[in-house]
Amino acid sequence: MSLVARHLEANGLPTVIIGSALDVVEHCGVPRFVFTDFPLGNPAGHPWRPDMQRAIVAQAVGLLASAEGPRTTVRAPFAWRDDPGWRQRYGRVDPAERERLLALGKERRARQAETDRVKSS
């Protein structure tokens, strides 16, 4: 999404990204970014919380107009739910699962090779 925002902006269309992967987005470098510090999957607010979703979109719309220059990041004023373990969960590597992960990777590479073969045929 960061690359897409850059392309639109380079062609004169203002953009704002709403997302939760702060390091990825800032590493790329984008014009405007509303950072929501939630697990990946719910960038625009907690599920079933239309009030929060409205506030986050309002913040993004405001940033579209107010940003003075690129790399403008603002943080939404909301925390994730009462779930203290969420930051450690995504993509964690459990040493006890080493063999299972290696097998999973092998399976993925085989599937990708087949997909690439079909796409290039």
Added chain:
Amino acid sequence: MNAAQEDRPVPYMERTRHYYRALGYEHDYVWATFAEVPFARFAKPLATTRLALITTASPPGLANRDSRGVRHVWSGEVTPPPPTLFTGNLAWDKESTHTDDRGCYLPIEAAAGLAAEGIFSGLAARFHGVPTEYSQRKTMGEDAPELLARLRADGADGAILCAL
């Protein structure tokens, strides 16, 4: 882990590197990075602007895939909004949350409500979906230009991009 570390944003790049090494990949993914960042100043008063919503989700049934399995930019109507979209193929935290509420990743109702209040003039008639691709070349060479063309066709003055 101390309290300060517990509140730090998740280091997804580092996490992803470790995960893919554990899967046996020999080379780390190289994340795009740029010294220069383009910036288009917002020229019109917000209350007179038409804004478009963009998602990384797919249509139900992954209908944006062609016969070779290549995914393409796709579009949907904001009125009526789609009840749900397909997110199962994307990398998000499926243990900590869910995407049963489409508003938490494509907030059409929230944006339409702001337009109804006069914060901006209205939503573009279509939202658009952009595939998340491993290939930066495809995103920059095909998907981003296609999205720009669709936004221009819709008369959008700006875009809100919601990345799952």
